[in-house]
Amino acid sequence: MGDNVRVENVEQAKQNQEYAQALADLLFQLADDDFILAYRGSEWLGLAPHIEEDVAFSSMSQDMMGHAVMHYQMLEDLGLGKADDLAQLREAGAFRNAILVERKNGAGEYNDNPHYDWAYAIVRSYVYGLYKQVRLESLLQSSYAPLALISRKMLTEHRYHLMHWQVWLKQLANSTKEARQKLETGIARVWEDAGELSSLGQNADNIVRFGLIAGEELLRQRWLANTKDIFQKAGLSWPGEPGVPTERGRLGEHTADLGQALATLSEVYRLDPVAKW
Amino acid sequence: MTNDKTTQQESQEAICLEMLQDVKDPEIPVISMVEMGMIHKVRVESGVVEVEVLPTFVGCPALDIMKKNISEKLIEVEGISDVQVRFVYDPAWTSDRIALDARDKLKSFGIAPPPLDFKPGDSWDVSCPYCDSVYTQLENLFGPAACRSILYCRHCKNPFEALKPIY
Ligand SMILES: [Zn+2]
Numbered sequence: 001m002g003d004n005v006r007v008e009n010v011e012q013a014k015q016n017q018e019y020a021q022a023l024a025d026l027l028f029q030l031a032d033d034d035f036i037l038a039y040r041g042s043e044w045l046g047l048a049p050h051i052e053e054d055v056a057f058s059s060m061s062q063d064m065m066g067h068a069v070m071h072y073q074m075l076e077d078l079g080l081g082k083a084d085d086l087a088q089l090r091e092a093g094a095f096r097n098a099i100l101v102e103r104k105n106g107a108g109e110y111n112d113n114p115h116y117d118w119a120y121a122i123v124r125s126y127v128y129g130l131y132k133q134v135r136l137e138s139l140l141q142s143s144y145a146p147l148a149l150i151s152r153k154m155l156t157e158h159r160y161h162l163m164h165w166q167v168w169l170k171q172l173a174n175s176t177k178e179a180r181q182k183l184e185t186g187i188a189r190v191w192e193d194a195g196e197l198s199s200l201g202q203n204a205d206n207i208v209r210f211g212l213i214a215g216e217e218l219l220r221q222r223w224l225a226n227t228k229d230i231f232q233k234a235g236l237s238w239p240g241e242p243g244v245p246t247e248r249g250r251l252g253e254h255t256a257d258l259g260q261a262l263a264t265l266s267e268v269y270r271l272d273p274v275a276k277w
Numbered sequence: 278m279t280n281d282k283t284t285q286q287e288s289q290e291a292i293c294l295e296m297l298q299d300v301k302d303p304e305i306p307v308i309s310m311v312e313m314g315m316i317h318k319v320r321v322e323s324g325v326v327e328v329e330v331l332p333t334f335v336g337c338p339a340l341d342i343m344k345k346n347i348s349e350k351l352i353e354v355e356g357i358s359d360v361q362v363r364f365v366y367d368p369a370w371t372s373d374r375i376a377l378d379a380r381d382k383l384k385s386f387g388i389a390p391p392p393l394d395f396k397p398g399d400s401w402d403v404s405c406p407y408c409d410s411v412y413t414q415l416e417n418l419f420g421p422a423a424c425r426s427i428l429y430c431r432h433c434k435n436p437f438e439a440l441k442p443i444y
Binding site (some may be wrong): 052055056059060062063064065066067069070115149150152153154157159163164 | 280332334335336337338366367369370371416417418419420422423426441443444
């Protein structure tokens with residue numbers, strides 16, 4: 001397999017071990033990002049500003065969970081274990097999500113005095129969503145045909161998520177001084193981690209060489225250009241270059257927040273791995 | 278011999294497709310999966326029927342129910358010993374696949390059908406399924422199911438749901 005590969009199915013992918021490895025590494029990033037952020041979204045259930053938002057947020061979390069499941073299924077097809085087990089039974093160090101998606105929603109716990117930060121939720125979902133958009137668009141040209149196909153389908157759903165968060169961003173940006181301040185604090189916090197999103201991890205060279213997705217720098221530039229445009233239209237000042245967290249989630253380094261999330265979401269599954277979740 | 282077999286296959290496939298008219302989309306009980314444009318292929322070989330289904334949404338929680346409903350329906354067909362349901366994404370399901378007469382059924386159920394031939398950048402104008410007024414407003418992009426939105430008719434003052442354009 002050279003540089004201009006096209007891999008039609010999983011059997012072909014498995015014929016080249018290096019290709020299969022690069023594909024798996026990318027799939028873990030895609031799956032884990034959506035899976036963990038969908039989990040954080042589901043933790044908002046009953047806590048969103050109003051009932052309509054509750055419905056919308058859980059609907060979007062369900063979409064994202066569905067996207068993660070598709071990617072875990074592709075990993076299962078590659079022979080890396082059962083999709084459900086991949087989601088539920090791996091240790092934190094095996095996760096390849098960016099740190100941004102694992103951060104807690106705010107102070108407190110879901111069952112214990114939650115003081116979640118709605119402005120942070122909006123900015124995190126939107127900034128991640130804008131990156132996901134760029135990533136999915138690039139995946140339309142992926143050398144791995146099944147990934148290109150499913151990405152096209154995901155894009156049709158994802159555009160509605162962006163429309164939703166767009167409304168919230170505008171609303172908060174043009175609301176009271178207090179709301180605006182909360183939004184800016186949210187942006188600052190998201191910005192501390194956001195720079196890691198476009199990282200493709202330690203196998204980045206092979207992932208790009210095999211034509212699975214565009215290079216990090218290209219993805220990053222497209223994403224930042226889109227985000228800058230949206231901030232400008234909302235009348236928000238541009239926070240500059242996004243930072244990267246101390247831990248590198250794409251390399252399997254994570255904060256204690258991920259451990260907490262995994263313990264909670266797999267609690268039921270670990271008790272009875274045969275039950276459907 | 279070969280011709281006979283083909284005819285038998287064809288008639289079994291036709292029967293299966295006919296039976297699938299009774300399998301509804303669990304989230305929209307007035308419309309069958311055939312009318313939704315979700316049944317891509319029905320193939321019978323040596324008593325095994327293989328059905329290819331195009332999901333409307335990747336994470337649709339109703340997929341497992343659909344699979345079960347299809348299997349239970351088709352196993353009743355004479356000469357069928359096994360049902361295999363596969364979800365495929367090529368071609369991708371789009372809202373233009375909904376049958377034309379099914380669009381009217383949606384309306385009678387109080388759900389506005391998605392616009393036809395929708396293109397990126399088009400504005401989504403929804404007319405009220407009850408009074409046809411275009412004087413409507415979007416209340417929530419996400420309804421109880423991911424594929425639907427909630428709107429409000431300012432003319433007849435009814436809330437209603439609309440299927441999102443998927444293109
Ligand atoms: Zn009306």
